[in-house]
Amino acid sequence: xxxxxxxxxxxxxxxxxxxxxxxxxxxxxxxxxxxxxxxxxxxxxxxxxxxxxxxxxxxxxxxxxxxxxxxxxxxxxxxxxxxxxxxxxxxxxxxxxxxxxxxxxxxxxxxxxxxxxxxxxxxxxxxxxxxxxxxxxxxxxxxxxxxxxxxxxxxxxxxxxxxxxxxxxxxxxxxxxxxxxxxxxxxxxxxxxxxxxxxxxxxxxxxxxxxxxxxxxxxxxxxxxxxxxxxxxxxxxxxxxxxxxxxxxxxxxxxxxxxxxxxxxxxxxxxxxxxxxxxxxxxxxxxxxxxxxxxxxxxxxxxxxxxxxxxxxxxxxxxxxxxxxxxxxxxxxxxxxxxxxxxxxxxxxxxxxxxxxxxxxxxxxxxxxxxxxxxxxxxxxxxxxxxxxxxxxxxxxxxxxxxxxxxxxxxxxxxxxxxxxxxxxxxxxxxxxxxxxxxxxxxxxxxxxxxxxxxxxxxxxxxxxxxxxxxxxxxxxxxxxxxxxxxxxxxxxxxxxxxxxxxxxxxxxxxxxxxxxxxxxxxxxxxxxxxxxxxxxxxxxxxxxxxxxxxxxxxxxxxxxxxxxxxxxxxxxxxxxxxxxxxxxxxxxxxxxxxxxxxxxxxxxxxxxxxxxxxxxxxxxxxxxxxxxxxxxxxxxxxxxxxxxxxxxxxxxxxxx
Numbered sequence: 001x002x003x004x005x006x007x008x009x010x011x012x013x014x015x016x017x018x019x020x021x022x023x024x025x026x027x028x029x030x031x032x033x034x035x036x037x038x039x040x041x042x043x044x045x046x047x048x049x050x051x052x053x054x055x056x057x058x059x060x061x062x063x064x065x066x067x068x069x070x071x072x073x074x075x076x077x078x079x080x081x082x083x084x085x086x087x088x089x090x091x092x093x094x095x096x097x098x099x100x101x102x103x104x105x106x107x108x109x110x111x112x113x114x115x116x117x118x119x120x121x122x123x124x125x126x127x128x129x130x131x132x133x134x135x136x137x138x139x140x141x142x143x144x145x146x147x148x149x150x151x152x153x154x155x156x157x158x159x160x161x162x163x164x165x166x167x168x169x170x171x172x173x174x175x176x177x178x179x180x181x182x183x184x185x186x187x188x189x190x191x192x193x194x195x196x197x198x199x200x201x202x203x204x205x206x207x208x209x210x211x212x213x214x215x216x217x218x219x220x221x222x223x224x225x226x227x228x229x230x231x232x233x234x235x236x237x238x239x240x241x242x243x244x245x246x247x248x249x250x251x252x253x254x255x256x257x258x259x260x261x262x263x264x265x266x267x268x269x270x271x272x273x274x275x276x277x278x279x280x281x282x283x284x285x286x287x288x289x290x291x292x293x294x295x296x297x298x299x300x301x302x303x304x305x306x307x308x309x310x311x312x313x314x315x316x317x318x319x320x321x322x323x324x325x326x327x328x329x330x331x332x333x334x335x336x337x338x339x340x341x342x343x344x345x346x347x348x349x350x351x352x353x354x355x356x357x358x359x360x361x362x363x364x365x366x367x368x369x370x371x372x373x374x375x376x377x378x379x380x381x382x383x384x385x386x387x388x389x390x391x392x393x394x395x396x397x398x399x400x401x402x403x404x405x406x407x408x409x410x411x412x413x414x415x416x417x418x419x420x421x422x423x424x425x426x427x428x429x430x431x432x433x434x435x436x437x438x439x440x441x442x443x444x445x446x447x448x449x450x451x452x453x454x455x456x457x458x459x460x461x462x463x464x465x466x467x468x469x470x471x472x473x474x475x476x477x478x479x480x481x482x483x484x485x486x487x488x489x490x491x492x493x494x495x496x497x498x499x500x501x502x503x504x505x506x507x508x509x510x511x512x513x514x515x516x517x518x519x520x521x522x523x524x525x526x527x528x529x530x531x532x533x534x535x536x537x538x539x540x541x542x543x544x545x546x547x548x549x550x551x552x553x554x555x556x557x558x559x560x561x562x563x564x565x566x567x568x569x570x571x572x573x574x575x576x577x578x579x580x581x582x583x584x585x586x587x588x589x590x591x592x593x594x595x596x597x598x599x600x601x602x603x604x605x606x607x608x609x610x611x612x613x614x615x616x617x618x619x620x621x622x623x624x625x626x627x628x629x630x631x632x633x634x635x636x637x638x639x640x641x642x643x644x645x646x647x648x649x650x651x652x653x654x655x656x657x
Contacts, residue, residue: 005066007075007095007102008032012238014095014102016066016077021047024063024079024091026104026126029238038238039185042127042207050211051106051122056083063091073097073261086112087223099254100238109228118221121421123189123212123232132182134205141171142450142467144486146566151205159196162412163447164189164454174454175490178208183240186251190456191232193412193424194218220419229425235455245563245607252492252560259459263432264439266462268494270554271302272547273527278470278501282309286324288531289332295532296339298540300547303404303442304336305344314375315352317395333401344404344442349392350411351375365417370410377410380426381418389430390437397438406465408446428456435460444497453491463525464495472501474513477520481574481591482567484523488576489564493557496524503543504534511542515620516591516646518546523576523589526550549619549649556580556587561607567593572601573641579607584654590639590647597643602636605652613656619649626655
């Protein structure tokens with residue numbers, strides 16, 4: 001039986017051992033400073049068959065004692081058990097040296113002489129008891145709608161099909177919180193493919209029985225002799241805080257620190273970006289790009305991204321000769337860089353142009369054809385996909401000067417030659433190799449608009465295209481804001497990407513709406529999709545002013561201290577309040593939601609200091625006033641909306657104590 005051991009980083013103490021069935025597990029978690037319990041593992045924990053199919057029950061011997069190793073960033077513990085059928089399972093727990101976060105996963109290895117058919121792949125299981133826990137919160141895929149459930153014996157199934165945050169079969173994002181009056185436990189999965197979690201709570205909500213795994217349709221796994229595979233990584237974070245703002249801020253900052261250690265890459269950035277997609281779709285031509293280049297200067301963009309359609313064919317990443325003269329594509333991008341703007345490029349290197357009767361050997365089997373881009377999916381597990389991807393990204397950088405790479409389209413399909421789980425591992429390994437080879441490259445995770453969001457992509461890349469939406473006007477402004485606000489509950493602000501599409505197709509004389517539409521996309525990172533010369537001088541002036549406001553707002557985002565004012569049927573306004581870490585500055589971003597006529601929404605600013613005096617500036621009216629922090633706590637900040645006002649942006653800064 002796995003003998004007891006501890007991992008202690010000075011903040012959290014994990015007690016590792018085995019349950020009464022002999023399965024390695026985390027027996028408890030304690031706060032190291034006080035010895036106070038975060039959770040204990042219940043005595044009736046899962047038996048072996050809750051982890052692996054019955055064919056792979058232990059071969060007779062117990063699991064090995066937990067073995068502990070250390071490095072500058074982690075305390076690692078492993079415990080292995082030889083199973084029937086030649087399979088060996090290794091339980092792995094990794095405590096981050098910084099703060100209250102650990103990761104746990106399972107490694108399966110075929111140490112026998114015959115193939116092992118594994119019908120489901122485990123992530124992690126537990127029956128944890130946490131005092132005063134009462135509810136569970138999670139977020140639906142693509143809509144980012146928050147769902148909160150009171151735990152009273154409920155059975156809950158969460159999951160996603162094919163990709164980690166897909167809408168198929170009512171999918172959800174792979175994040176959830178178990179909370180109550182004594183603190184919160186945050187769960188996140190690092191896995192790009194589909195997954196499932198079965199959760200059951202005791203009658204008082206203080207016990208959570210959970211199994212996280214890949215069901216058969218997401219596994220399809222055959223391990224050959226000598227092969228191994230790592231399943232989804234479960235990330236767990238604890239906090240004693242109970243305030244949404246402070247809990248979330250601690251979780252976000254801890255994850256950012258973890259991401260720097262695991263993946264590196266550029267730090268948080270809030271670029272003002274340009275992308276052509278919602279204006280041209282595939283029809284991005286030389287003449288179009290030249291027009292944009294000539295109109296760029298007033299806007300002050302940080303990055304210019306050329307989206308799908310610039311190439312001759314997927315798999316042949318050359319400028320389309322029917323759209324570009326020789327060398328024209330490269331020269332346009334170089335001219336944009338000379339203006340001090342980073343250039344980015346879209347690709348889907350997992351696809352290749354071919355005909356059904358002459359597929360190359362590296363194509364997936366059964367064949368998967370994506371009509372939208374006229375290409376066949378590659379078989380990652382059946383080729384050296386890491387080398388393929390490294391060569392592809394290097395070519396984008398060498399030939400086109402790409403400082404930003406946006407990857408997109410389907411990555412996984414229901415029927416494959418080597419099985420879905422192996423394809424997920426192969427893709428993640430290839431993306432990680434790109435990250436390590438190009439530490440300065442900005443990577444944008446799109447996958448058909450928000451369908452592959454998970455802790456691997458959120459921490460490894462710099463930007464997430466959280467949802468497709470090619471519309472424009474008031475409905476798209478509402479969509480922008482509601483989706484961004486939901487995403488901000490579990491994603492850092494610098495990863496949440498929204499767009500103002502084709503503002504010229506709205507009334508260019510309606511300055512109030514132009515401001516509202518720009519601000520609807522500013523909660524995270526903001527970009528403009530447009531034919532720039534079609535934007536009138538008046539509308540352009542409004543956009544440029546809003547870009548300046550956006551940059552000012554961004555200075556308050558990186559501390560991740562914010563209050564989310566979610567939209568609802570009863571909400572007169574919706575938005576977000578950002579604070580700096582010291583509580584001496586704030587910014588209020590509000591959009592009119594369901595209010596008619598004039599109204600004054602009181603916004604409580606409880607992230608500021610009650611004993612300080614603050615200068616309040618409304619950037620729209622130009623009004624400034626001084627208000628004490630005590631008033632913000634007791635009465636809130638009143639922001640006047642007359643009947644024509646559609647949005648507000650207010651900055652608050654301490655001027656005295």
